[in-house]
Amino acid sequence: MSAPQSILPLEIRRLVFESGDTRLLHDIDVTLSAGRRTIILGPNGAGKSLLLRLCHGLLKPTSGEIIWRGAGTRSRVIRHQAMVFQRPVMLRRTAIGNILHTLRIRDVPRRERRERAEAALALAGLSHLANRPARLMSGGEQQRLALARAWVTEPEVLFLDEPTASLDPAATRTVESLVEGFHAAGTKIIMATHDLGQARRLADDIVFLHKGRLLEFTPASEFFENPQTPEARAFTQGELLW
Amino acid sequence: MVARIIRCATAALLFSFALGVSAQAQNGPITLASTTSTENSGLLGAILPQFTAETGIPVRVVAVGTGAALNIGRQGDADILLVHARSDEDAFVTAGYGAYRRDVMFNDFVIVGPRDDPANISGMQDASRALTRMAETGSTFVSRGDDSGTHKAELRLWAETDIDPQSASGGWYKESGSGMGATLNTAAGLGAYTLTDRGTWLSFRNRGDMEILLEGDPPLFNPYGVLLVNPKRHPHIRADDAEKLVTWLTSSTGQAAIAAFRVDGHQLFFPNAE
Amino acid sequence: MDTFFHAFAEAGALLASLDADFLEIVGLSLRVSLSAVAIACLIGFPLGAAVALYKFPGRGVVSLLLNTFMGLPPVVVGLIVFLMLSRSGPLGVLGLLFTPTAMIIAQAILVTPIVAALTRQIVEDLWREYGDHLRSLNAGPIDTLGTLIYDARFSLATVVLAGFGRAIAEVGAVMIVGGNIDHATRVMTTAIALETSKGNLATALGLGIVLLVIALSVNATVQIVNNASARKAALA
Secondary structure (H helix, E strand, C coil), X not given: CCCCCCCCCEEEEEEEEEECCEEEEEEEEEEECCCCCEEEECCCCCCHHHHHHHHHCCCCCCEEEEECCCCCCHHHHHCCEEEECCCCCCCCCEHHXXXXXXXXXXXXXXXXXXXXXXXXXXXXXXXXXXXXXXXXXXXXXXXXXXXXXXXXXXXXXEEEECCCCCCCHHHHHHHHHHHHHHHHCCCEEEEEECCXXXXXXXXXXXXXXXXXXXXEEEEHHHHHHCCCCHHHHHHHCCCCCC | CHHHHHHHHHHHHHHHHHHHHHHXXXXXXXXXXXXXXXHHHCHHHHHHHHHHHHHCCCEEEEECCHHHHHHHHHHCCCCEEEECCHHHHHXXXXXXXXXXXXXXXXXXXXXXXXXXXXXXCCCCCCHHHHHHHHHHHCCCEEECCCCCHHHHHHHHHHHCCXXXXXXXXXXXXXXXXXXXXXXXXXXXXXXXXXXXEHHHHHHCCCCCCEEEEECCCHHHEEEEEEEEECXXXXXXXXXXXXXXXXXXXXXXXXXXXXXXXEECCEXXXXXXXX | CHHHHHHHHHHHHHHHHCCHHHHHHHHHHHHHHHHHHHHHHHHHHHHHHHHXXXXXXXXXXXXXXXXXXXXXXXXXXXXXXXXXXXXXXXXXXXXXXCCHHHHHHHHHHHHHHHHHHHHHHHHHHHHHHXXXXXXXXXXXXXXXXXXXXXXXXXXXXXXXXHHHHHHHHCCHHHHHHHCCCCCCCCCHHHHHHHHHHCCXXXXXXHHHHHHHHHHXXXXXXXXXXXXXXXXXXXXX
16 A cells, blocks of 8 residues: 555654643654554553644644655645544445545545445445444444545555544454554554553554653564653553553 | 536526526516505506507506605616606706606595594695694694605695694604505504595505595695606617507596596596696 | 404415415515525525635634624615616616516525525534544545535525525515516515505405415425435434
């Protein structure tokens, strides 16, 4: 799934975000490369969501830079990305209608749309719900639909903002396996979570945030076995709550 | 899909709009601006179909007060006027807005009021004196107050008295600023006096306990004139067809039709074209 | 009370008899008001949505004006359109005064602010919900507008009904620009005004009852269709 002109690696330099008088992200510096599943980990209020939204272009930094490779316009870059939110945004249409909408926005030729939508639904295990109004589906089904929607855009980078925070364990596992599917197809995964177990299951790299600062950026195995900072240590022991 | 619907709907609307516009421009009917008194009495509804049957020219009647009708004529929005305010009609022609004026018919005004007649005017001969009596007793009088022919006739009656009714406006003198029918409704509702043309009165259906209390005084004579809007000033006027209506109204056929119009057996308008 | 009784009797008689003149008046009322509402939606939906979505200088003022113009006095609009369409006016050459087209124009002017202002609010609320997703998709302005308007279709149906209610009920504008000409520009409300001025109060009220029945039918139809479709699409 990498475009002929890849947008990775992503370089984040001295990124600062302020809202009003409050500084919410302090001098984030990190480079994210293709092929590794990156988990943004940290307690609530650490700034994980903000970081994702800044990278995806939904927010503008107060200062600092977010540099994708090939540095095109925002619209060129964002076409290679997709994002799944904590609460899925479901259009007031059927499940397949939601996916067809995405395909139309992406200017996919009309005759291809239905086929690709049905394939994505099948992948997400939602074929039997194709004509169900999306808003009537369960939380887990909606999140799977959101992922199916992202799938048809063939993204190079997939951002996920705590996608299973409100789901039960079974639904969580299903979502995680879909995320694995993206990874297997070559999509770069950048996912925020505060769930240690999920991070352990999925991460190749950990970006550990606390109170708006990037405290650690290490391969997952090292992070969990030997966290460098006291905050990371406390967090992995389930003691750091915010 | 939505975009397609929008495109089709817009096209359809613009098309029918264009049809509408072009239809107006071609063989439309003539427009007669007249007064609420002629409309409400039912006269025009009775005699104009005869004209249309004979000539094939449909007539559309816009019924407003005399002042408004003259204004519509000034703007060129009507082809022909039928009103009852002689001095204003003459001014209209003199100023070049009208090609000419012809006599058509007359009727008269009457003063109507509550049966118990608080100002005690019943049987009086002099309309202006009756109005004075109303002012003296503070009996409610409803005026048209709208620059119409009836309103101007009323003001001429007041001019013969020492009274300035304007100073009592809102008190016993109430200016409705409305057409004859609405004014009669108001008078009936207030148990008040008012000046009305006989035609409207005879076909009015909400009299309450009002009745005619004074009639026959010469100043109550109410002549109507027909005016052709000046085609030199407004070249788009359907002058030829409109002139046919003027001719018809003043011809023996038209005059007879006017005379034949009755309500409850009463003749409302009296032809007087020469 | 007598009058009320006769009014209901008249209304019943009118509806039962299907008198030709009466049907003509009803038909014209519906034609004028429905056309006006259609035009108002064509303009008002995108206008309201655009004000909701795009930041431009003077946006607050436009919003304020839209809200204010929801209460435009019909008689004032009628007067302005009258002056514009008069032969002596700027658009006189079109020859539209005293025609149903003029009435449609006047009512469209009255209804458009209602549609636009209410659409603005609805789209604003919906954007709050859909914004992240649509921006994530990098949807262009037309696509965004189209998505929001389509997804808001049930709320917008109610907006259309509000506009229709305003149009079918007003008398001031159509009286002035139409002239209440028999067999040409007479609609239900101007007919009611005329009958009132002739003192035929029972007839006037009877016509009024018929007007209410018609408005009720239109609203009921839309509501039934709306509810059925909404249930299907699960407007949460």
